[in-house]
Amino acid sequence: MRKNPAEHYQTADADKVPVASKLIYAQGHLLSVIGNHVVMEMAGIILNVNLFVRPSLVGLAGTIFRLWSAFADPVVGNLSDNSRSTYGRRRPFIVLGALLCGFTFPLIWQVRREWGEFQVFSYFLVSSLIFYTAYAIFSVPYNTLAMEMSPDYHEKTRIMAWREMVGKTSFILVGWLFFFTESFKDPVSGMRWVSLGLAVLFIASGVLPGLFIKERFYKAASRQKKIPLRESLKATLSSGSFRMVMGMVVLTLIGSWSANYFGRYINIYYIFEGDTHAASVIEGWMRTAEMGAAVASIPMFTWLSRRFGKLSALKVNAGIVVFAALSRFVLVNPAHPWGMVANAALTGPGGTGVWIILGSLVADICDEDELKTGCRREGSYTSVLQLAITLGFSIAYLLSNIVLEQTGFDARLGSAQSASALTLMRGIYILLPPIAMIGMFWIISRYQLDEARCHAIRLELEQRRGKL
Template structure:
């Protein structure tokens, strides 16, 4: 006890992050938060109700892109770990990858001049493959910065809260931007404008992040490079080493359940609001804003609580609110609009900690791996988690698209009046927004309960790392 307190003081003084670095790191999250949120909230609806694609094909587009991308994220993580350049290991990937990310996202909202379902399927599938590859090139290196800018347990929670605040703020901005553009400009041109503006903002955010964090990154990496070597094992062996890290498997489970549960809800939400609740489209964006706004407001609270009680504790405190809200959506009836918004606010309570906890846990897992192996392989670990993020989006959109197709959902195009959906489709919409994410989030809560790295355990890991380096 007497030895650990001075150690914490030294660590906090030496590794204290300044506000500018935190702000720049958080701003980088806009590069993914804006296009990804527009993607998950609007792309399936765009495919089926604007471009006129069959719901099953629409859901399959994302899954095909994801199948090609299966090993892309760990591969880029491995390559970025081995990259040597004047800008370091991560920044060249971010600077180059941001360009095709912005361009491919813009082209996703263009409708080719053809009514052939398979030609549309081919066009959007190719673009999704390019888009996901660009996302990997940017987001795996960007995400690793959370472990490379500081080694302090509480600083990482605080840094993650900045990242998460910008993630939620980016989601809110994307929804407001979408609502404004979709109200002012007629479809399908409105979606094209939305893609162009979002892609440009994404590019700027990535470049701002590089500019604002580079100085701090070099300071930390210069210290580490004196005592470390890059992992030299082949990628498959490094993947095996990463998967043998038991706390990492817990983080994978927590993150996958959190992301899959929320993305399923986001993908089905426009159908739920318009087709089941019989409300105008504007209520869809307002519902999403209620969820994300609540999550953003609570972000400083959960960051404080995380530093006081730990990352696992805040996850177990916050997620039950979202579980109750998800179950409640199933029982809502048309006309219960106020209750719908109350449940949206409840859902935002858990969404807030779902953004913070898994990302704040991940750097601690990387430290444990360094203690066990003597090497730092942030790229591999973060590659897996970025892979899970994209898998969550792809699986959610595929699952929703397939289920809606099987249930008899009637697709349409922008120039046609909205159809009256059959009872089977309405029943499927309610199941997807209620029981399905509820079950997924409960599983994630159980996994989080058994997560083993506490603050005391992490301080022990850091102390041993310092001793081994000295």
């Protein structure tokens, strides 16, 4: 770790983004986060627990529509990079995508109890494909816009921190959706009403960045040639630094999201023996505690990044993930249900720093790419990063549901789950995150794009094409 703060480069006033602009931009992360997670989060509850669709089919549907989204992302990213509209490269896509997300999200939850398993599966799959097409139109340009708000090494991290603060707060809402649906006489019908409220939120929050945030790099980018999709993808994937970031993303998702997916079933069937209402209350408080701790940790990670460097902050984040996972040996106990809430609070910071720092690293990589190619291609990098995120989610989701079924779990048994199934689920919940973090530490140790190198790249770029 670097110990002398004077060694760090200071952010110029011209590179600082006003707090109001950061906050307006961050509001779009409500749609970005909730839209990305809520379908996967609630599919198990609505389709498996309530409609008895097999976990393997739920996992297959999730894998198919997320893979569709993964391959739609680079197309949208390339279209956005090559756009030359009067309103910018990103903003028109953001507004259009937010509107489409709001209109299509409620369609997913129009499933009926009287339908057969294959009919529920087919409808859920097709409607989700429509929604995630709209989501790609919004999310790729939205996440790209963050990389274009400032050229400064540390200001990029601060922008990501504001975005993450709103994103983690929105996760509290996601955590209480289970409880909200259980508050209705029929949770399946309840999810239909909840989806309408979320649709309004998607539109209200999603259009704000598209209407009010300026694209700082647009003039410079508008003078560059348009790049074909295949050529852009080839150049993006040729970056060794970017491939390392994608590896860290996949390990994070497999290690944390897969474990958390099993955590929901642990909560319902191990802690509360099939009592979904009691489990929904604890889950709501779990997510509240987790995200409260996550938001509280954001200043710590921005300070660690500023004081010791982004890679050191990532190492601290990985260490927190390992500690929180191993604490489940003690805290996950049916005799003390609130131990799940305590563990969630320990987990929160470990799911925060990684997304602040990784987003900032990709912004640095875009500068390195401009130095090599002469083009600003934030859309391509964002879309391929989202492809990696989506692939990570898809792999985690499919494997989680297949493994869940292979443990012997059967939702129709309710509280009568076998002891072996519960033991296997608990083991995965505890041990998977530390295993994934071993790979994370290895990648961090090999990453080379540090603060000094990024500053040198910026100076060379400004000598070549002037300041942006």
